[in-house]
Structures are given as C-alpha cells and as structure tokens.
Amino acid sequence: MTPVVRFDRFSKSYRGDAVVEDLSFAVESGSVVGLLGPNGAGKSTAMRGLVGLLHPTSGTASVFGGPFHALANPARRVGVHMDGLGFETGITARRHLEIYRLAAGMPRGRVDEVLEQVDLAPHASKRVKQFSTGMWQRLGLATAVIGDPELLVLDEPANGLDPSGIRWLRGFVRSFADRGGAVLISSHQLAELEQTVDEVVVMRRSVLYAGRLEELTSAGAASLEEGYFDLIDATEGGRRA
Numbered sequence: 447m448t449p450v451v452r453f454d455r456f457s458k459s460y461r462g463d464a465v466v467e468d469l470s471f472a473v474e475s476g477s478v479v480g481l482l483g484p485n486g487a488g489k490s491t492a493m494r495g496l497v498g499l500l501h502p503t504s505g506t507a508s509v510f511g512g513p514f515h516a517l518a519n520p521a522r523r524v525g526v527h528m529d530g531l532g533f534e535t536g537i538t539a540r541r542h543l544e545i546y547r548l549a550a551g552m553p554r555g556r557v558d559e560v561l562e563q564v565d566l567a568p569h570a571s572k573r574v575k576q577f578s579t580g581m582w583q584r585l586g587l588a589t590a591v592i593g594d595p596e597l598l599v600l601d602e603p604a605n606g607l608d609p610s611g612i613r614w615l616r617g618f619v620r621s622f623a624d625r626g627g628a629v630l631i632s633s634h635q636l637a638e639l640e641q642t643v644d645e646v647v648v649m650r651r652s653v654l655y656a657g658r659l660e661e662l663t664s665a666g667a668a669s670l671e672e673g674y675f676d677l678i679d680a681t682e683g684g685r686r687a
C-alpha cells in the first residue's frame with residue numbers, strides 16, 4: 447500500500463550548503479510520526495518541501511503517491527499548520543475559517559464544527575490579531591482540519607500552548623489518527639511527544655533514527671528524551687541540542 451507520506455532521499459541545499467540530506471521515511475494511515483531534531487536540524491525545511499512550499503535540490507517528498515501540487519483539492523487531503531502561512535489578521539476567526547471553508551468546498555456548518563473541535567467557539571467573533579499565542583495555534587489547527595483532510599502536517603503546534611492546551615492537542619492528534627488519519631508533527635517537547643507518537647524520526651540534517659518509538663526506547667534508552675540525546679550526542683556538535 448502506498449504510504450500517505452514518503453520522503454525518498456529528499457535533500458535541500460542553499461548556495462551549496464546542505465540543510466537536509468538524504469531524508470527517507472514514510473508515514474502510514476492511522477499513525478502519528480514525530481519529527482525531532484535540534485534547532486536548525488532541517489525539520490521545517492522537510493515539512494515545507496512536503497507541502498510544496500520549496501523544491502528539493504534532489505530526491506522527492508510525496509503525499510498519497512505524488513507531489514503535493516498534483517492534488518486536485520489539497521485542503522481535502524492535507525491539513526497544514528506551520529508558521530508563515532500568512533493569515534489575514536484584521537478579520538474575525540469565523541470569517542477567516544469561512545474563507546478556508548469556501549476554498550475547500552466544505553458545507554456551511556463546517557466552520558461551527560471546527561470551532562467546537564478546537565474550543566474556539568466563544569472567540570469566533572474576535573479579530574485574529576487579538577488572539578493570544580495559544581488561541582492562534584488553535585485557529586491554525588482549525589484551519590488545517592477545515593477540509594476534513596486525511597493527513598495533518600503540523601510544525602511545532604504545541605508552541606505557546608498552556609498545559610491544558612498541550613493535553614488537549616495530544617487528544618486532538620490521537621483521535622485524528624485513531625479515526626484513520628496520518629499525522630506528521632514536529633516538536634521539541636519530548637516528554638509530551640512520547641505520549642502522542644507511534645513512530646519517531648530523529649534528524650540532524652540527515653536521519654539519525656526512523657522507526658517505532660518503542661524500538662528506540664527498548665534499545666537501552668529509558669525514555670524518548672534519553673534515546674534522543676544518545677543519538678544527538680553521537681553526532682557532530684554533541685550535547686546541548
């Protein structure tokens with residue numbers, strides 16, 4: 447079966463400097479894959495390449511067996527939440543979601559559904575620029591799911607969430623996958639991620655580990671954090687990732 451996401455020797459260089467090199471891994475339906483690595487490891491670059499925001503220097507990143515740009519109605523297949531997507535901030539959250547609902551061709555009631563799903567219903571009439579960081583994250587997730595996609599690509603969605611928001615995000619991601627969706631999520635919050643993911647990809651320009659979480663932790667590491675630092679410390683640059 448074709449995986450939902452496949453990176454195949456994906457590489458990206460800027461002016462001859464490789465920031466991602468030979469990245470290969472897959473994400474299957476019903477599975478949450480955590481993309482981990484220190485600052486500057488290339489996580490956002492890989493995710494941006496996956497959703498067509500940049501072109502790899504070599505290799506490929508595909509969704510549902512082909513390039514992102516070949517999807518007929520991308521919002522119905524892939525929900526994306528990452529910095530720099532350029533939301534209009536002078537409009538209300540409801541208006542913002544209405545625009546995305548129309549673009550995705552979803553029925554009228556979908557905006558209320560997603561507002562409920564991300565616990566933003568009481569703030570629907572607020573302007574986006576008045577949102578706190580956590581509310582902004584929830585709106586980004588609502589935008590990602592408005593088209594009822596099969597894949598979520600989430601770049602550090604836990605940033606700025608309070609503890610109850612983080613717990614809520616865990617439930618949100620898990621229930622998405624339990625309904626058959628696939629999730630690729632990046633985060634620096636290792637203890638939290640350990641409770642959320644099925645598989646992990648640890649990268650620092652290239653892949654240091656890609657596989658089941660329990661295989662990493664059963665190979666001698668007591669936790670994801672310990673396994674992570676064992677991998678990172680063994681690479682150039684050593685501790686303090």
Ligand SMILES: Nc1ncnc2c1ncn2[C@@H]1O[C@H](COP(=O)(O)OP(=O)(O)OP(=O)(O)O)[C@@H](O)[C@H]1O
Pocket residue numbers: 460465483484485486487488489490491492
């Ligand atoms: N447009 C660009 N031009 C040149 N270098 C870039 C560009 N975009 C990213 N980089 C470099 O690529 C490397 C990887 O950046 P990237 O944002 O993918 O890392 P990351 O793993 O997401 O980091 P973080 O955890 O800090 O978000 C960094 O060294 C960054 O400076």
